[in-house]
Amino acid sequence: MSKTSSISIPVLFDHQAFSRDLIVWYEKQKRNLPWRDNQDPYRIWVSEIMLQQTQVDTVIPYFKHFMNRYPTVYDLAQADEQDVLKAWEGLGYYSRARNLHEAVKEVVATYGGEVPGDKKELKKLKGVGSYTQGAILSIAFDQAEPAVDGNVMRVMSRVLMIDEDIAKPKTKTVFEDVIRDIMSQDNPSSYNQGLMELGALICQPKNPKCDECPVQTHCEAYAQGVQTDLPVKSKAKKQKEETYVALVLRGADGRYLIEKRPDNGLLANLWQFPLFSQSEFDETSLINHFETQYGASITITSRPGRVKHVYSHVIWHVDIIVAELNEAKPLDYEGEWIDLNTLSTYPLPNVQQKVLEKLSVN
DNA sequence: AACGCGGGGGA
């Protein structure tokens, strides 16, 4: 016996009426967002990358600035990665920016600067997964492909009474298969965006506004009064905590030492005051380390405090040590000596902004 | 399938 889909659509579900009601509502109620000005595939693409795991209101100013600075694929393809990261500074998930930059260069090199409207070619681009692929195809190219994100899984788990764990990867493919079969063929753009808009404005995680919902009559969870029990989602595990020491080192000429983070992992290619794991370096061993490793004498001048920063998978505690370098000879440390007022030209992660604020307050 | 990857909004 062959493996069948693990869900079944409610018998009375009328997908055509659902589609019609959804699209009519969307066309009337949709928000005026900057990436809805036109169907420029590059513009849609940038917006979809920025919107990954990031709320609309957060994205708007970044999107406007980014499109102003890089209006076409050619502008972005020619940019330096450091400048692209600077434009992304504060938005988070910086690999999105690096992948988008790489992918845009690929589009210029391989596709003559035209964002491909082909399903397989689109998916090959760095940073384009199944959701973004479907979003670009439907919104920019009017192709009937599903674009299943968190909103869509929440909405459709309620409408169709699907109680599979949406935290599991397989569940998304289930939704994609179902939606591909039932979605509007005439207006996939408004269908997909309508589902997401509905999830954002009406069918919210807590306290869904069912009395305002345009598809209430189609919703099986509402009919059974279990809409707040869906979707089913297993809990993420708690973050680990890590402690670091940030060294704000002032050279004899009054400049400060900063370093570039590695080109992979957390905050890749962003800049920071030299950062040490506290399990390796406490206050005194840091002084010894500079003595033995670099033959440099440093003197701690202040301890302005500690910064806490929460990531999705780890919590950082960063102790700040301000010190002076006691010699004029150059330090063989992988980094740059800069005036503090030029620090703003480097892409800095938020945790380093917090360190900087601590310095100016004290 | 599980994990690493930012930062912020809202209850």
Next chain:
DNA sequence: TCCCCAGCGTT
């Protein structure tokens, strides 16, 4: 606090 957000790449 906790959950969630127009997810993707790597392992």
